[in-house]
Amino acid sequence: MSLPILGRVLRSDSPSFCWVYSDSPAPLGTYVYTEFSVIDRATGSRIARRVIGIVSNSSYSPLMERPALTDLREDIPHDYRVPSISTILVYVVADITDKRPETPRYPIPPGTPIHPAPPEALRILYTPPREGYIKIGFLSEYRGIEIGVSVNELSRHFLIAGATGSGKSNTVAILADRLSQIGAPVIIFDVHGEYVGLEPEDKNPSRVVEREATISPYKIPPKILASMIVREAAATKQRRLLRRALRRLNKAIEEKTSKEGLGLSIAVERLYEERKIHGLVDAEDEEAVLEVKDKYLALLLKEIEIVARERNYEKRIVESTVDKVEEFFETSPIDLEAPRITDLIEPGKVIVINVSELSDEEKSWILRLYADNLLAYLKEGGASFRLGSSKMPVVFIVEEAPLFLPANASTPAKDSLQRFAREGRKFGGVLGIVSQRPRSLDPNVASQLQNFVFLKLVQEEDVRAVMNIADSLEESLAGILPSLPKGRAIVMGEWVGRFPVLVDIDEHRGKRRGATPDLYGIWSSGSGSRGRVIEEKFKIDV
Ligand SMILES: Nc1ncnc2c1ncn2[C@@H]1O[C@H](COP(=O)(O)OP(=O)(O)O)[C@@H](O)[C@H]1O
Ligand SMILES: [Mg+2]
Structure with missing residues (x-):
């Protein structure tokens, strides 16, 4: 295999990452590949190793500490360059020598050339979605390699974390839609009314059920x-x-x-x-x-x-x-006949509960009721959900979790969500938590979440927080989080296997209303009645 060389290893402080030098930086998130040989202690012979890594930081440094003073004069030509080298940090994801990926155990020797990863090598590491998986997107920058998550691993719950606008709700839409396509009932606790008008990918409008959250004084304990x-x-x-x-x-x-x-x-x-x-x-x-x-x-x-x-x-x-x-x-939105959340569960449907009209306090109470009702329902179904049982495992996705699960305060919903997270997994309750501020997420719930989608996170405290929540997220990889583009995520946890993967999450094509109105679109289309009246008057005047 003759592959282009991106740079050469400068030093390896551990088998899990190395510094590479190069004449120009590599974009963050680039998948790289390298081969090197090590001496097998048992036999004394040299054996080859092949590893895959991800560029997680890139920098320039000048070769001379200070350029000569003459270099700063104004008449220096525009294309003047300070001689420099580029240092690239590579997070070593896995050793793929034996066709069965393993945790890397050898540091990469200095001088080893680093190449862009060929798709064949990546396919050893990332097996495409198959039976029992749902597709969530593609390997970052490799449109030919599909990435899926294992449905049976969902009982370890999941966390979607990312700054505002990083693509959390889009990820929720993809997961909810595709899980319901295989028959799962999915409930979205829609804090901003963002999922109102969600169109499923198969264009079957009956697959999405929308409900305003209402309170029945008779049905609530x-x-x-x-x-x-x-x-x-x-x-x-x-x-x-x-x-x-x-x-x-x-x-x-x-x-x-x-x-x-x-x-x-x-x-x-x-x-x-x-x-x-x-x-x-x-x-x-x-x-x-x-x-x-x-x-x-x-x-x-x-x-x-x-x-x-x-x-x-x-x-x-x-x-x-x-x-x-x-x-x-x-x-309060009172409706004596308001159904219990468990009355709405239906296989293959996404149930969007719009709570945007409620106060934060009311949202939290409703969330508590839902979590309690769902857990009781799941327990009735028992752990095995025998065929023909009227009960079904459910996926319950909570947007804006910091509102209900703050680290240092109590809310009406907190205990119930903690219990749902802890006990739900045995009974087929899948909790999906969405957070733009992982640093303020209650650690009791966070410790129950073991599958992850980490989108762009800018604040240092949030990056630290997700490293705490996902122990296997190492600093040498987490450094990439502030630079992730929209919709690109580090996905980790058993649902994708043992190794973290950088994914371009599919864009959900069905419309969502979105959390922010399209001000330009509304104003510029002149659809506001006042706009039209003024226009007409103006026409009459001239
Ligand atoms: N995977 C993606 N591919 C393409 N565009 C995306 C993707 N994820 C998000 N976007 C776009 O980015 C914007 C913000 O996404 P959203 O999911 O609402 O972010 P968040 O919920 O994190 O605030 C949306 O307009 C959406 O269309
Ligand atoms: Mg959102």
């Missing part, structure tokens, strides 16, 4: 709903009062639904009418048309009053509880 409504840590009496009232009301509704076989909304309507006749709900303005959620609220306020009277709650406590309940019903 009273303990949790009471904590959502009365948030102050010290207000334990208010919470207890509300919890009791909720339990009593829900029990009455449940009796109606189970004994009389009524649907939930009808049951609430009936209960309201019955109690109204007996003067058990405060008479509303006759004219007002009450929605079922208003009737639920009226019933609940009456229950609060009753519980308060029975148990001698102070007036002050009752009043502030009532205030909070009323405010919650006014400001």
Whole structure:
């Protein structure tokens, strides 16, 4: 094989990386290849080794510390060059000598020539996606070598980390779409409403189900709903009062639904009418048309009053509880019939839960409910998911994880997500965490994530953080993270095998609304009504 020479090894501080010198720098992310021989200690004979590496840093240094003063004069021709050499840092990915890639064990001797990696050598290292894999993209700069991830390794969960605009959501779209194409139910907790309008690659619109997150006061466990409504840590009496009232009301509704076989909304309507006749709900303005959620609220306020009277709650406590309940019903998206997340699970579908309209606090509560519901559902399915079982392993992807999983604070969702990460894997729960600030990701959850997509990360603290989260990400490779172009990632973990791989993630072609509106497009197309009116007036004037 006669390959071009990029440079020669200058020094090898360890088998896993070496410094190479060259007359010109090599672009970061270039795959390189080299052959050298070592002496086999056992036999004394020379044996050949072949290794693959990735250029992870490149620099210039002048050969002379300071150019001669005369060189700085203004009349120096433009093409004047300071004699210099280029130093290239190569992360040695694997030894491919025996056709079965191994961790490199020998340092590369100084003087060894380094070449651009030929595709044949890379194919030894990276086997293309096959049965049980989904494709995620191509080997960086090698459009002929497809890269996939092993579906069965997903139970180790995954982390997608990268700066804003680096390609995280695109990666989510690729994974979600392709996993659902093989039949997986995938839930995306869509914090910014970015996945609204997601078109699947097979153009089958029924594969994506969009839902606004709504809250059913009946279906949420009273303990949790009471904590959502009365948030102050010290207000334990208010919470207890509300919890009791909720339990009593829900029990009455449940009796109606189970004994009389009524649907939930009808049951609430009936209960309201019955109690109204007996003067058990405060008479509303006759004219007002009450929605079922208003009737639920009226019933609940009456229950609060009753519980308060029975148990001698102070007036002050009752009043502030009532205030909070009323405010919650006014400001939150309440829907008595809101399905549980587990009611939405369907094989082969991407379920986009748009929570962008909720406050951060509400998002976090909803996330907690979902994580709890999903884990309970998965546990019912058991570890084996026998054929014909109505339960299914699910993929649950959470965007903007730092909001819910901060390292040094507690949020309503944190414990539940920790539990889902820890226990979910045994029961077929796959957690996908997306973060633009890995440095502030809760270490308890981070330690449960063992598959990785690392996109461009600029801040030093974030690079350090991902090196901590993925122990096998060495500094000599992590140095490439600040220079990665959009959509290019270091992918690591068992889902791609033992060695990290640099991937150009496929671009998801189905439209997404995206987190940022296309201001130029909207303004310049003049589709705003005001723009058009002004234009027309202008035309009339002339
Ligand atoms: N793999 C890719 N190939 C081509 N373009 C990409 C790729 N990934 C992202 N992009 C483009 O970059 C922009 C930002 O991507 P996005 O996934 O929304 O980033 P993030 O979620 O990290 O902020 C999008 O406009 C998208 O089209
Ligand atoms: Mg995004």
